[in-house]
Amino acid sequence: MKYKNVCFATFISRPNRFIAKVLIDGQEQTVHVKNTGRCRELLIKGTKVVLEKSDNPARKTQYDLIAVYKGNRLINMDSQAPNKAVFEWLTSGGYIENPALVKPESVFGSSRLDFYIESENEKAYAEVKGVTLEADGVARFPDAPTERGRKHLGELINAKKQGYRAAVIFVIQMKGCKYFEPNFETDMPFANELKRAFDSGVEVIALDCKVTPDSMIIDREIEVRL
Numbered sequence: 001m002k003y004k005n006v007c008f009a010t011f012i013s014r015p016n017r018f019i020a021k022v023l024i025d026g027q028e029q030t031v032h033v034k035n036t037g038r039c040r041e042l043l044i045k046g047t048k049v050v051l052e053k054s055d056n057p058a059r060k061t062q063y064d065l066i067a068v069y070k071g072n073r074l075i076n077m078d079s080q081a082p083n084k085a086v087f088e089w090l091t092s093g094g095y096i097e098n099p100a101l102v103k104p105e106s107v108f109g110s111s112r113l114d115f116y117i118e119s120e121n122e123k124a125y126a127e128v129k130g131v132t133l134e135a136d137g138v139a140r141f142p143d144a145p146t147e148r149g150r151k152h153l154g155e156l157i158n159a160k161k162q163g164y165r166a167a168v169i170f171v172i173q174m175k176g177c178k179y180f181e182p183n184f185e186t187d188m189p190f191a192n193e194l195k196r197a198f199d200s201g202v203e204v205i206a207l208d209c210k211v212t213p214d215s216m217i218i219d220r221e222i223e224v225r226l
Contacts, residue, residue: 001084003066003214005053011068014043020065022049031063034078038143039132042068042075050074050213067213075132075174076209076216082130082171083114085209089218090115095167095205096122111155124165127152131172131206133183139172139206139222140183142190150190153197160201167203168194170224173216179223180206195226 009022009031017036020043022029031051033043043049050067066078083104089095090102096119106116108125115126133143142149156166170180182191198204204226210219 001081001088001216003052005055006066006214007051007053007063008213009049009051009063011043011047011049011065012045019061020049022051022063022065024051024063029063030061031065032061033065034080035065035130035132036079037077037132039068039077041135042070042077042132067211070134073134073174073176074211074213075134076211077132077173078216079130081173081216082128085171085216085218086115086126086128086169086207089207090117090126094218095126095169096124096165109155109158111152113152113155113159122165123163124167125156125159126167126169127156128169128171131170131180132174134172134174134177137176137178139170139174139177139180139208140186141170141180142183142187145187146190149187150193153190153193153202156202157197157200165203166201167205168197170204170206171218172206172208172222174211175208175219177208177222179225181225191226198226 009024012021014020048069051063101118103116114128117124131141160166
């Protein structure tokens with residue numbers, strides 16, 4: 001997936017989940033943050049960030065904050081990017097070969113799962129989780145307790161029981177992580193439910209990404225440790 005009209009800025013502060021204060025060419029501006037997660041370890045005063053300029057001149061905030069540098073590592077933190085990247089990956093046969101249908105936002109049970117995928121021989125549901133949290137080369141999810149995430153895992157378990165192929169896909173929005181694991185300290189119930197899903201036959205997939213200031217593309221599968 002590609003961005004257009006990107007530029008660089010310096011992060012100042014984050015007054016709330018939706019906006020941030022940044023310096024662009026020495027001028028302070030308010031920008032929209034495309035990730036409502038905490039991201040406390042990323043958005044640190046003085047950090048270099050990447051913005052995308054809106055093509056709508058009437059919009060209140062003219063820029064979206066889409067990525068941040070953590071040392072030399074560039075981390076995409078656009079919460080919409082993982083689904084866009086996975087859609088490209090799925091349609092290219094990354095999960096099921098020769099898919100005839102890749103349908104975003106498909107209802108199953110009492111939830112809306114991210115993707116329904118169908119080929120001549122297989123039918124599957126997949127849920128996507130974006131991962132921006134990294135420590136000591138290990139990618140972790142979530143960065144805050146997620147009851148919604150646990151519910152989605154339960155739906156994938158039910159899909160598997162009904163004969164569908166089912167997967168939860170963790171998109172590591174960066175390169176250089178050694179492996180992925182659930183964030184036991186932050187959300188042990190999610191970690192337990194992920195293990196239950198795996199034991200029930202749900203595929204747990206972690207994919208890292210090549211990230212540039214104006215793109216994010218799924219690169220390769222990395223190890224999952226539950």
